[in-house]
Amino acid sequence: MATSNSIVWQDAEVIASTEIADRIRRITLRPSTPQRVRPGEHLKVVVDIDGVEATRSYSIVDATEDGSELSLSVFHTPHSRGGSTYMHSLGVGTRLRIAGPLQDFPLRVGAPDYVLVAGGIGITAIRGMASLLRRLGANYVIHYAARSPEAMAYREELAAEHGERLHIYFDSEGTLLDIPGIIAGATPDTELYMCGPIRLMDAIRRAWHASDLDPTNLRFETFGNSGWFQPEQFSVTIPRLGVSTEIGQNESILEALEKVGVEMMSDCRRGECGLCQVKVLEAEGQIDHRDVFFSDKQKTASTKLCACVSRVASGVASPESVPPGRSVQLTIDVP
Ligand code: FES
Incomplete structure (x- = not known):
């Protein structure tokens, strides 16, 4: 397991796990060394994927004042890299290894206005920011999109807390986020914070950069778990090392290569x-x-790719439609 120097691991106990929306569980942890949590912070969690340890990052959706209880919300997808299946299986009393709270998505306080955009489980990174902005009396709006009302976590709590500042959208009802409208309504000092699926974030990023808005006022959080294609199994070959291996639907190139002993x-x-x-x-x-x-x-x-998250795909909409016994091939070299 790779760690950066500043990361300190500690134990935590699962004290609650509840399904709060379709395929979303809220999991509350009690860390052995509590620390105060700031908006936008996340935890690294050691997960067990088919007997192999890996780390996953999850935003802290809320916490007690002293950080003695931290809640995550985890979306379970059958095509995940395996971490969400493990997280959904955790029972009360389970002990975990965690690192954090860690900050890669800080909220800058003091802007004249804010736009917060969350897609699906991305609300976990955005909710704490919205609460802080409300407490500070800041000028902000939240745009929150989900597949359907059943798949939208924290809808009632957010509506009660933020009232008319909250705008919600459902794919199932055809109410889609108006990206050109959001960009057109931004002032030169507006700061936009977003977390959600890659398609949504990419569309906003492109529209933002095509406008005159300051690129540094666009901030986002990604956990590398959403892509342009559904994940499918594929083969990786490293001719220089004589290595060839299959990358499962639920694992990354990095994990699969580490498993067969390639130093990454x-x-x-x-x-x-x-x-x-x-x-x-x-x-x-x-x-x-x-x-x-x-x-x-x-x-x-495409002369390089990040092995921890990026993949290859046959380009079809659904991995199930790839002919049996056939997986696409990727040939690489490692540093
Ligand atoms: S380990 Fe950081 S981009 Fe892959």
Whole structure:
């Protein structure tokens, strides 16, 4: 398991786990060394995926004043990298290894107005920011989109706390977020904070950068777990090392290569630091870049990818429609 120098691991006990929306559980932990939590902070959690330890990052959705109880909300998808299946299986009393609270998504206080955008489980990173902005008397709006009313966590609590500042959208009802409208309504000093699926964040990022708005006023959080294609199994070959292995639907290239003994560099393991980058020699299908490290230009060139989150895909909408026994091939070299 890779850790950065500043990360300190500690024990935590699961003290509650409740389903709060379709495929979303709220899991409350009691860390052995409590620390105060600031908006935008997350925990790293050691998860067990088919007997192999891995780390996953989850935003802290809320916490007690002294940090003695921290709540996460975890979305379970059958095509996840395996961490959410483990998290959903946790019972009360289970002991975990955690690191944090860690801050990669700080809220800058003092802007004249704020736009907060959450897609699905992305609300976990946004909710604490919204609460703080309300307490500070700041000028803010929240745009929150989900698949359906059943899939929207914390809807009632947010409505009670934020009233007309909360705008909600459901795919199932065709009420879609008006990205051009949001961008057109932003002033030069507006700060926009977002967390959600890569398609939503990419659309906002493109619209923001196409406008005259200050690029540094756009902030986002990503955990590298959503992509342009559904994850499917594929093969990776490293000719220089004579290594060839299959990457399962629920694992990353990084995890699979570590499993077969390839020495890999890594730190964030969520597509932000670029430490795990590998050279692409040949790729069948399409490279599904899920990182925020490479630029659009670098992603289009696709000569490198972040092995902790990015994948290849046959390019079909559903992995189930890939012919049996057939997986796309990716040939790489590692540093
Ligand atoms: S380990 Fe940081 S981008 Fe992969």
